[in-house]
Amino acid sequence: MNVPAFEYLPATSLAEACALLAAHAPGARVIAGGTDLLVKMKHRRLVPPYLVDLKDVPGLDHIRHDTGDGLRIGPLATIESVKQSVDVRKRYPMLHQAAACMATVPIRNRATVVGNICNGSPSAEMAPALIALGATAEIVGVDGARSALVEDFFVGPGCTILRPDEIVAELRVPEPSAGSGGIYEKYSLRRMDVALAGAAALVVPDGETCGDIRVVLSAVAPTPIRATAAERVLRGQVPTEALLAQAAAEAAAQSRPISDIRGSAEMRVKKVEELSGRAIRGALKAARLEVTR
Amino acid sequence: MTLRPISLRINGAEYQFEVEPQETLVQLLRERLRLMRTKEGCGVGECGSCTVIMDKRAVASCLVLAVDTDGSEIVTTEGMCSDTELQPMQEVFVDHLAMQVRVGVSTLSARQEYLTFCHLCCGHCAVKVTVADNVIVDMTPDFESGLSNEQCVFKKGRLSIPEIHLHPDRLLYPLKRAGAKGEGRWERISWDEALDTIADKLKTIREELGPEYVVFGLGEPHGLEFAFAQRFASVYGSPNVTTPGWFCGVPFQTANAFTFGQGAVPDEEHIPELLVLWGINPNHTSGGIRRQTVSNIVESGTKIVVIDPRKIDMAGVADLWIRPRPGTDGALAMGLLKVLVEEELYDEGFVRDWTIGFDDLKAELATFTLTDVAEATWVPEEQIVELARMIGKNKPTCLQWGNGIDQGVHPFQTHRAISILAAISGNLNTPGGIVLPDAEHNYVRPGKFYMLSKRAPVAGKTIGKEYPMTIKSTSVPSWLLTRAILDEKPYMPRMAIFMLTNPATSFINSKETLRGPHEAGILGRPRSIHDSDRHPCGHSLAGGIRDGARRGGLLAGLVQRGARASKGGRSPG
Ligand SMILES: Cc1cc2nc3c(=O)[nH]c(=O)nc-3n(C[C@H](O)[C@H](O)[C@H](O)COP(=O)(O)OP(=O)(O)OC[C@H]3O[C@@H](n4cnc5c(N)ncnc54)[C@H](O)[C@@H]3O)c2cc1C
Numbered sequence: 039m040n041v042p043a044f045e046y047l048p049a050t051s052l053a054e055a056c057a058l059l060a061a062h063a064p065g066a067r068v069i070a071g072g073t074d075l076l077v078k079m080k081h082r083r084l085v086p087p088y089l090v091d092l093k094d095v096p097g098l099d100h101i102r103h104d105t106g107d108g109l110r111i112g113p114l115a116t117i118e119s120v121k122q123s124v125d126v127r128k129r130y131p132m133l134h135q136a137a138a139c140m141a142t143v144p145i146r147n148r149a150t151v152v153g154n155i156c157n158g159s160p161s162a163e164m165a166p167a168l169i170a171l172g173a174t175a176e177i178v179g180v181d182g183a184r185s186a187l188v189e190d191f192f193v194g195p196g197c198t199i200l201r202p203d204e205i206v207a208e209l210r211v212p213e214p215s216a217g218s219g220g221i222y223e224k225y226s227l228r229r230m231d232v233a234l235a236g237a238a239a240l241v242v243p244d245g246e247t248c249g250d251i252r253v254v255l256s257a258v259a260p261t262p263i264r265a266t267a268a269e270r271v272l273r274g275q276v277p278t279e280a281l282l283a284q285a286a287a288e289a290a291a292q293s294r295p296i297s298d299i300r301g302s303a304e305m306r307v308k309k310v311e312e313l314s315g316r317a318i319r320g321a322l323k324a325a326r327l328e329v330t331r
Numbered sequence: 332m333t334l335r336p337i338s339l340r341i342n343g344a345e346y347q348f349e350v351e352p353q354e355t356l357v358q359l360l361r362e363r364l365r366l367m368r369t370k371e372g373c374g375v376g377e378c379g380s381c382t383v384i385m386d387k388r389a390v391a392s393c394l395v396l397a398v399d400t401d402g403s404e405i406v407t408t409e410g411m412c413s414d415t416e417l418q419p420m421q422e423v424f425v426d427h428l429a430m431q432v433r434v435g436v437s438t439l440s441a442r443q444e445y446l447t448f449c450h451l452c453c454g455h456c457a458v459k460v461t462v463a464d465n466v467i468v469d470m471t472p473d474f475e476s477g478l479s480n481e482q483c484v485f486k487k488g489r490l491s492i493p494e495i496h497l498h499p500d501r502l503l504y505p506l507k508r509a510g511a512k513g514e515g516r517w518e519r520i521s522w523d524e525a526l527d528t529i530a531d532k533l534k535t536i537r538e539e540l541g542p543e544y545v546v547f548g549l550g551e552p553h554g555l556e557f558a559f560a561q562r563f564a565s566v567y568g569s570p571n572v573t574t575p576g577w578f579c580g581v582p583f584q585t586a587n588a589f590t591f592g593q594g595a596v597p598d599e600e601h602i603p604e605l606l607v608l609w610g611i612n613p614n615h616t617s618g619g620i621r622r623q624t625v626s627n628i629v630e631s632g633t634k635i636v637v638i639d640p641r642k643i644d645m646a647g648v649a650d651l652w653i654r655p656r657p658g659t660d661g662a663l664a665m666g667l668l669k670v671l672v673e674e675e676l677y678d679e680g681f682v683r684d685w686t687i688g689f690d691d692l693k694a695e696l697a698t699f700t701l702t703d704v705a706e707a708t709w710v711p712e713e714q715i716v717e718l719a720r721m722i723g724k725n726k727p728t729c730l731q732w733g734n735g736i737d738q739g740v741h742p743f744q745t746h747r748a749i750s751i752l753a754a755i756s757g758n759l760n761t762p763g764g765i766v767l768p769d770a771e772h773n774y775v776r777p778g779k780f781y782m783l784s785k786r787a788p789v790a791g792k793t794i795g796k797e798y799p800m801t802i803k804s805t806s807v808p809s810w811l812l813t814r815a816i817l818d819e820k821p822y823m824p825r826m827a828i829f830m831l832t833n834p835a836t837s838f839i840n841s842k843e844t845l846r847g848p849h850e851a852g853i854l855g856r857p858r859s860i861h862d863s864d865r866h867p868c869g870h871s872l873a874g875g876i877r878d879g880a881r882r883g884g885l886l887a888g889l890v891q892r893g894a895r896a897s898k899g900g901r902s903p904g
């Protein structure tokens with residue numbers, strides 16, 4: 039299948055990349071791994087006249103953890119390298135789980151975490167875990183830098199807060215609170231497929247109670263969403279089976295999935311209940327909290 | 332478009348290229364280096380057939396831009412394995428029975444191996460089937476018999492075990508319609524009841540109306556069904572048999588027969604200097620020329636020409652890709668003949684010794700100009716001249732055509748022109764060209780096709796007798812059967828037996844076709860998988876197995892029950 043013709047603009051620094059984007063706005067796009075972009079271009083769903091390539095910019099593929107500072111993920115760090123990172127696996131198991139169930143090895147070897155977010159898909163594999171962990175996107179543009187929570191990054195399907203000249207220069211994931219536990223669960227037809235529903239849960243224990251909790255859903259609304267009603271059910275409570283079931287039901291009630299060729303909206307709502315129940319239970323267990331009868 | 336220089340290592344060798352930004356790695360590997368073992372399947376990262384190793388990591392080369400491979404190291408399957416031995420990965424696959432389907436049969440059960448052939452497509456490749464506890468548990472290509480085969484048995488064949496052989500809806504016994512037509516309710520009946528019902532109907536119709544009132548619709552044979560069904564039609568006495576031949580091999584076979592006296596096939600034992608693929612995509616479909624032969628030809632450096640409006644797989648590696656306006660292949664062939672004849676590039680000896688009417692051909696070729704051809708075909712004049720010269724100068728040239736022409740307009744006349752082109756360029760019956768199979772070199776399945784023209788039990792009653800040539804080839808054109816049912820001209824058939832075919836999809840004009848049997852009588856249909864939803868008007872349905880002999884047995888059962896002409900229509904042998 040042919041990629042439509044475009045003008046190739048390699049950048050050697052992020053500042054140059056932003057300038058190129060600004061000079062060729064709004065038609066220019068950044069290309070990272072290309073696993074979203076090239077598919078869209080082959081299908082002619084997107085025909086950008088210019089692609090700004092970041093691969094000649096040195097030092098963008100880092101995954102670095104510093105105690106106290108947290109995790110930094112560069113814009114060219116691949117999903118596979120996140121999956122294989124020992125720091126990620128040890129300290130951010132949720133991110134590791136999400137990376138491990140995304141696509142196939144040949145895709146993960148090219149696909150980037152930042153590209154996954156910037157693509158703006160409601161089913162972005164890495165989004166629920168990043169949002170649950172309170173990650174921020176460090177953004178650079180011709181007018182300077184800013185930072186935004188990943189939670190606030192998505193605007194609608196394929197749409198993010200990025201302006202045409204802006205680039206995500208790094209993702210920062212804070213140190214998780216001591217004793218916290220998190221789980222990511224995905225439902226898809228085949229393992230490699232995009233999620234039909236995804237759920238991440240992060241629990242910060244406070245004694246016997248669930249001190250804080252975040253539940254994030256993907257693929258069941260125009261953007262990834264926090265299941266705030268589900269969180270309220272458990273926050274500050276001693277977890278019980280009844281509360282857990284209620285929280286899962288609240289998550290399902292808050293989801294607004296669509297029907298498409300892969301499944302009906304009703305099916306997805308049911309899946310959300312099941313997945314968020316599993317994710318919350320898993321997170322409670324990882325945080326060493328017992329669910330009483 | 333600005334080209335960008337890149338340099339990279341591929342399978343250990345250094346290369347430098349100038350690439351366009353939109354060129355993908357798989358295109359570079361295949362089209363510039365002819366590393367054909369890297370395939371483009373889905374093109375969007377899902378299937379894995381384009382996987383290569385880039386800087387020690389597996390990547391989908393269909394989603395990698397060639398510009399991004401500057402400075403990298405690529406390894407393709409060509410760089411990993413030799414033709415003669417397994418590489419470590421393949422050995423692990425073999426050791427762990429990778430890619431074999433699990434069918435729930437204990438690995439301890441005794442296994443038997445049977446040599447048979449693959450039923451999935453018209454290639455009918457030789458395969459070895461492993462059976463345990465009466466269930467097919469594995470299929471592999473039969474490497475020992477020396478008969479031709481493709482490698483798809485490893486995947487397609489094995490997947491047919493759960494998806495066809497063990498399919499829960501597979502028909503294992505006869506069903507009879509229980510509800511209204513189209514309702515989809517069926518009940519199981521015994522083989523005896525099925526055979527009696529059908530035989531009774533057959534007898535009544537023959538006695539009351541005549542045997543021609545029963546028509547036989549045959550599909551792609553999975554075994555010997557053609558032989559059995561045509562013989563059955565002959566002993567029963569009906570001349571009305573239809574097959575999908577009209578959009579498959581019949582136009583070219585008939586054109587070959589008109590021109591050479593019989594059908595021709597490519598000589599797969601010798602590598603040609605030039606391979607012309609005309610309306611055929613042998614890397615993706617079988618039939619005509621085998622994939623392995625194509626691979627050998629590509630790897631030997633033979634020049635390749637692809638004639639196809641679309642950029643098919645092979646067009647990427649072709650030295651010349653010609654894109655005719657769909658349906659103008661005949662005009663293109665005439666243009667090529669014009670150059671070949673007028674530039675005297677044809678084989679004089681062949682023309683002198685083996686042809687008649689060459690002067691008439693010359694006169695015909697003088698009636699138009701190359702500009703006319705270019706206008707009709709949208710192929711630039713220079714390309715027509717270039718290809719004609721390539722055919723005239725490269726000996727041997729193998730001209731291989733495909734169903735792309737048979738399914739177009741004027742396939743018979745187009746094939747005649749192409750047949751003449753192959754012959755007078757000196758590429759008929761020469762090693763590496765196209766050859767006429769004889770008793771010693773028989774490439775086709777054993778047995779003979781039975782030609783309707785040779786059977787005359789009810790001469791003059793054949794539907795479509797105003798099309799004598801089609802009738803002579805194999806069968807009544809399917810649309811004439813539909814018209815006969817709908818218009819009652821020349822008469823309305825009262826029963827149709829469809830075998831291995833779904834007329835709703837294989838006949839011209841599905842809407843009319845579906846209306847037809849609704850108005851006609853019984854519809855019996857030996858098939859493997861129950862698909863009555865796609866067959867809403869069937870009356871009764873006989874369960875078959877994926878085995879031509881059993882379907883043949885069904886017909887034998889009907890003969891036994893007296894469904895044959897009383898005065899004995901003779902079997903053609
Ligand atoms: C077979 C297959 C399976 C897949 N399975 C999954 C799956 O299971 N889950 C899933 O979530 N996704 C899946 N994907 C989608 C895709 O692989 C991921 O979204 C991937 O992470 C995208 O990253 P990339 O580097 O390839 O992005 P690209 O295609 O390079 O870019 C994607 C978008 O982000 C923009 N962009 C990239 N980097 C930046 C930056 N630094 N700043 C600003 N904008 C930027 C681009 O302009 C583009 O619009 C699959 C894709 C394929 C082909």
Ligand code: SF4
Nearest residue numbers: 449451452454455456
């Ligand atoms: S080409 Fe493949 S599917 Fe066709 S008969 Fe041969 S093995 Fe079977």
Ligand code: FES
Nearest residue numbers: 372373374379393
């Ligand atoms: S062609 Fe299917 S993955 Fe590349």
